[in-house]
Amino acid sequence: MKKTFAVAALAAAMIPAAAFGQARDQIRIVGSSTVFPFSTAVAEAFGRQGKFKTPVVESTGTGGGMRLFCAGVGTGHPDMTNASRPMTKSEFESCNKNGVTDITEVKIGFDGIVIADKIGSAKMNLSRKDIYLALAEKVPMNGGLAENPYKTWAQVNPNLPNTKIEVIGPPPTSGTRDAFIELVMDYGCKDFPEIKAITDAKVKTAACSKIREDGAYIEAGENDNLIIQKLNTSPEALGIFGYSFLDQNKDKVQGSQIEGFDSTFE
Template sequence: MNKLLGAVATIALLAVADQAHAARDYVWAAGSSTVFPFSTRVAENYSKKTGKKSPKIESLGTGGGIKMFCGGTGEKFPDIANASRPMKKSEFQACQKAGVKDIVEIKIGFDGIVVATDKQGPDFNFKLEQLYLGLADQTLRGGQLVKQPYKNWNEVGPNLPKARILAYGPPPTSGTRDAWIELGIEGGAAKLPTLAKMKAADEKKFKATVSPMRTDGGWVDAGENDNAIVGTIEKTPNALGVFGYSFLEENASRIKGASINGVKPTAQAIASGQYPLSRSLYIYVKKSQVGVTPGLKEFVTEFVSDAATGRGGYLQGRGLIPLPPAQHQAMKGKAGAMPAMPAPKE
């Protein structure tokens, strides 16, 4: 009798645990502000097609989203992390430590980081190194590293307008910020022979030297709301805004993108890699939640569908630049098979 009562009690506890584990009846995705509008649109279409509860999509920045995603398994943590850069080795290790073991990495398309101005503002054609020279905390002047001295863009280069240096961009928690630092600031610094030698000799020292943004008001961390940056540069003469290409697409009647190395930010230039500030976008899926969170597999399937991320899909209309057909097919295969990603190298 005691054994029977014990078995019944165990079954009851397991049932309660299962109910707690599956208490959330909707998909939850959190992370990149750049991926946010794409994920929101997919959520709308998924809900219409399936009749299931609309997913919860949060814009926290890539770093914030991955941190929450890696907090653990179960209904208290997101099923998906939206990311505008690859997951870092340190983040992957944090996931593993918290019991988030099988992570599926799916690339959804491309994006470019745009340096934009108000439609009525001056035209900018930056050399990549000028982004570093004008916006980093330490910069080169006369061949020497100095605290940022430049106040106007024409001091950085005679090809640039006589306009004060003022740029609004993403905060450190943002994947856009990470990509901006890597592609724009570090990429620009590496074009200069003095800093290229430093990078070759000691990459950690190079990054620590060139990566911090200026702190005298020439660069402003403007939060995760890229639409707010668009509004700010409209109201602030000659100010620059740094954000994802999709926001330029959405606001093309109000703002314009600067050229980098003579290349305008267009879908074709970004997809080909010709535009220097091009990057890939991702979603990371918690495989342990498939079959637990209702609709998770269907949501991921919708995300990689031809209708969404394929050429001519509804996300292309929102500014997402599609993957080449072979890569897109490979991502559809991943969404079906859900293979766990290997540990990142760095």
């Protein structure tokens, strides 16, 4: 059964070829919250043509979308899933196991990840090492790994403000979070001697990628607009989301600098 998969931070989409020939008269799309606004706009334009019903688009997160997409074929399953990262090997195997065997990936664009706060707040200049130390569940300390003791940014780096670490971001099902782990957390942890000394690949991956669950990192669900809203009521908090949401909300939020670089389209 052929399906199509659309990938945006890398952005993409997937679809089953025979799905549209079956009983349902309306296309169903699931997946990435980052791609959701773009998918919705395209779906509405498609519906305005009048020949077919407007497709139903649900924001389930990349991981959640993949699970729904790979669960099977037919009218009980979505026709397309959007993603902000490529399909993983285990997801591909799950698709094949459930009869979703002919998958087409359509690359539809690129996006970036930003860390931002409420407009008017003192702009932060963070390194990826700072972010790792602030958000990791366990951090390098005295030759080993210890439960993260840092409560303020100044404890992480004395050049940063003495404000509470409070970061609002996506849940584990999010492709944006997957990309954040790879681009920020994994990079930020790699030069610590305690990390280099770990020989077990799985233990090393967990040490770099496991995010703390003591309240410093707050999961906002699969809704980037909710992160924007929360930042406006929490002036010292930072949010993690796709660049497109920063671009669309420049009157509300501002991007932090990462290693001296501003968040720009380029």
